[in-house]
Amino acid sequence: MWFLGFVILLIKLAAVLGALVLLAVYLVWIERRLLAKFETRLGPNRAGWHGALQPFADGVKILLKEDLIPEGADRFIFMMAPAVVATSALLLFVVVPFGEGFTLWGRRVPMLFTDLNVGLLYVVAISTVAVYGVVLAGWSSNSLYSLLGGIRGAAQMISYELSLGLSLAPVVMMAGSFSLVDIVDAQAAYPFILVQPVGFLIFLVSTMAEAHRLPFDIPEAENELMGGYHTEYSGMRFGLFFVGEYVNMLVLGSLAAVFFLGGWRGPLLPGVVWFVLKVLIVPFLLIWSRAALPRPRYDQLMAFGWKCLIPVALVNIIATGGLMLLFG
């Protein structure tokens, strides 16, 4: 019966990949509509019902564009870099439990791909790989703007990776496990956001920096760098960066859901629905921030990361440990 398990795995993979990419593509439309609402505009509402076909129109447009490779670019790296961004975002989802699991033909079908016992470390490790996409894209484009964007991206993502990891340490301490399934199970009584509000805030800010979204979109700062590391990209390769960025938003949203909001747990509705709802909270906050906040200067960004977020995260870890010793 190994065969059946294989088929189920394939179906699951296809379904989740499809759902993730579709949701990411729709997130572009949702973002444009929401951003417009924040600016008392309407946003794209022409293609289809309230503009619901806009992602497909954009997709067709972007597919028909010429795929330019600038002169002097390192062709192979230039062509591979978008794939690194998109793949690392998708790979993160492997360890995320997105539902309760059910029984099919006498087999237990868990709603996740693999329950790594070091799942959280895997998440932190893979999300760092995305830096390579940004750096290599900036380096291989043979353009000053791209290079500056790539360097900024590297510095920013490495610094904020640190506070991201540190903000998750208290979660591990409270759950007593690195496995994402165990972390969700540990939140059966209450979600960790109630006891770790500071951790959640640090996680959220680091998330913005990780996804290099405004106000932390220093690597692609349109006003100064024309688009940063993806200045030279066109056509579907640019589309891949774009989809990667939005998949990244979703994955970071699902991580927030798993680590702080109780994962798929929730009353009444089935687990998957709760999970999707919780996943969408972080993208909404990211879009809201994009509408609200200006972009900080590069040195301010680094100063904030190293002198504010990381010390606060460390204090948070110590405080959590102390309280757990006292009461636990």
Next chain:
Amino acid sequence: MTRNKPNIWKYSLSAVKGIYDAYAVSMINFLRKPVTEEYPEYKRPLPERSRGRIILTRDPDGDERCVACYLCSAVCPTSCISMESAEREEDGRRFAIWFRINFARCIYCGQCEEACPTLAIQLTPDYEFCQYEVLDFVYEKEDLLVDHGGRHPDYNFYRHAGVTEKGDKGAHPDEEEPVNLKSNMP
């Protein structure tokens, strides 16, 4: 270092307040009704004097106002007006045999309307005359000429200018009676 150190607490507080205000303001805007006007469904009524498609008007008697003086053509910054003048057989009145405006070049500045002594050329609020072919933007006299007076329905250049082509001396609006040379009464 003699520089004053900023008060860290005041500094942080103002930072937090700034961020909070930004989020609050954008949320207030989020809940407001969008101000966008959706164009093909809703067409904003334009003011009467807005500058759009150009017309050539007629005077109250139904004659063409344009006297083919070339003033509009001379003043036009994009040189998009051209015409050829002629005189009418019966009374020698000048008119344009052909009159052409290339709307693909017109910038709707309204200079031609300012320059025109007879109020013949006028800009109208109509702006919806897009074409797919650039040559379709070349409007001939038949396309430009309308049979009304535009914004100045009562104006007749020849009467106001006191030219005797129509009516006798003293018959024009705002004209004084001709001086009677045979009388010395004031």
